[in-house]
Every structure is written in structure tokens, then in C-alpha cells.
Amino acid sequence: MSDPKVAAVQAQLQTQSVAFQKLEAELAGIIEARQRLDSQQAENEQVLKEFTLLKSHNTVYKLVGPSLVPQDSNEAKVNVEKRLEFIKSEIKRVEAQLKEGEEKAAKKKNEIIALQQQFQGLQGPSGPQQAVKA
Amino acid sequence: MAEQQVNITDLEPAQLQEVKKQLDQELEHLTNSYSQLKQAQTKFRSCVENVSSLSPASKGKEVLIPFTSSLYVPGKLTDVENVVVDVGTGYYVKKNKAEATEHYTSKTNFVQGNLETLQKTIERKQENVQSVMQVLQMKMQQQQQAGAVQA
Numbered sequence: 001m002s003d004p005k006v007a008a009v010q011a012q013l014q015t016q017s018v019a020f021q022k023l024e025a026e027l028a029g030i031i032e033a034r035q036r037l038d039s040q041q042a043e044n045e046q047v048l049k050e051f052t053l054l055k056s057h058n059t060v061y062k063l064v065g066p067s068l069v070p071q072d073s074n075e076a077k078v079n080v081e082k083r084l085e086f087i088k089s090e091i092k093r094v095e096a097q098l099k100e101g102e103e104k105a106a107k108k109k110n111e112i113i114a115l116q117q118q119f120q121g122l123q124g125p126s127g128p129q130q131a132v133k134a
Numbered sequence: 135m136a137e138q139q140v141n142i143t144d145l146e147p148a149q150l151q152e153v154k155k156q157l158d159q160e161l162e163h164l165t166n167s168y169s170q171l172k173q174a175q176t177k178f179r180s181c182v183e184n185v186s187s188l189s190p191a192s193k194g195k196e197v198l199i200p201f202t203s204s205l206y207v208p209g210k211l212t213d214v215e216n217v218v219v220d221v222g223t224g225y226y227v228k229k230n231k232a233e234a235t236e237h238y239t240s241k242t243n244f245v246q247g248n249l250e251t252l253q254k255t256i257e258r259k260q261e262n263v264q265s266v267m268q269v270l271q272m273k274m275q276q277q278q279q280a281g282a283v284q285a
Contacts (some may be wrong), residue, residue: 061226
């Protein structure tokens, strides 16, 4: 009599586990994006530091394809500052995503634990009964 | 994710094996990073040497400039005082020799600092791996003895 119930819980457990794995994979992707942004930020900060130390004889070039094109140093500085701002806002956005993803994963985990308990509860009493029947 | 403090002596051998696997992975990642940093440092060091090898006596000397890896054109060194340095993200800055040397030396030192902290982290991880291994061996022996008693 508890067999269909057990099967239903088992099926639910299965789909929830798959959903949880999908969430974990998504989370891993977000974390990777976050790390990439971090290293980009570090690199741009280094460049900006370099630009603030420039003297008048230090010409700035930008790599365009295979050739170096001279650039106005102030323009280059403003450009890097803008890039840094963009990266910062991206980090904020990804942080928010990360938080949301973690919350979702935690919720899903709790659901799965609840299902597992339900599953064990159904199996517990039915186990000995089946043993008696056999 | 909230990390709980777990005493490794409370864990089952199978769990310990998992912990060890994870630690090994982390250790591998860290040692990879270490050798990458080491390579970067060597590169910066050789840049310092290259800059110093550009002496005023080289002025007017003929050189072959690589256009591609297989096409070279002859050229003459006209400026032996300035070099163009890659500062990252596609930007290059023209610097005189002293500035370039300073730039590369400071890069080398920066990497050195990172290498030292990384070294410490690696040592700590190795200690962790060792203590996990010890506990694991102890557990295995206990299990074997228990099995022998039962048998």
C-alpha cells in the first residue's frame, strides 16, 4: 500500500536532485565569471597605477591588431578608469547573481533533505512488514 | 558556503579519503600557480637583463626584425635609450632604460612577495594532507584489528 507512495517520493527525489545539480553547475559558472572579473580588475588597476606615474616623455601606445598606435596619455587613463568602473559594476551584478544562486541551492538542498527524510520514514515501517510477508 | 569545523578523527575512512582527494586537488592547483608565477618572474628577470644589454655601443648596429616567425627584415638600431614596455590590457608605454629596469625590478619583487605567501600556503596544505593521512592510516589499522578480533 505504501509502494506507490515510495515510488512517488523517489521520483520527486530524483527530479529534485537533477535540479540541484543544475543549480550547482550554474553556481560554478557564476563563480568562474567572478574570478575572471577579479583578475581583470587587478590588471586594470596595475595599468592605472602605471599611468598615474607617467612623465611627459613616456608615450602611451595601444596595441591595435599587430601594431602599436600612439595614444594621448590622459585619454588612455580615462579609458582605463571607465573600464574599472564597468568592471566594478559587473562585479556587483555577479555578486548579486551569486547570492541568489546560493540561496536557491540552499533551498533546494533543504527540500531534498526533507524528501529524503520522508523517503526513509516511508521505508522504515514498510521494511519489516515486507520482511514478515516474505 | 558555511564551512563547519569538523574534527578529522570523527570522520569515517571513506570520508577521510574524500577529504584527502580534495586537499590533493587544492595542492595541485597551488603548485601549478606557483610554477606559473616562477615562470613569470624569470621572464621579468630576463627583461631586466635584456634592457641592460641594450648599450649605447649598439647604436647603428644592424638587426633583423621579425615580422612573422618566418619573415625577417633588416633594420638599424637608432634609439638605444628608450624601450616600449607592455603594462597590460593592450597598453604599452615608452620608457627610458632606467625606468624600464625599475619597472621590471618592481614586477619581479611583486611576484616574489606573492611567491612567498603562496609557498606558506602550500606548506600549510601539505601539513594538512599529512595529518589526514596519519589519521586515515590509524583508522585503517583500527579497522583491521577490529576485523581480526571478530574473526
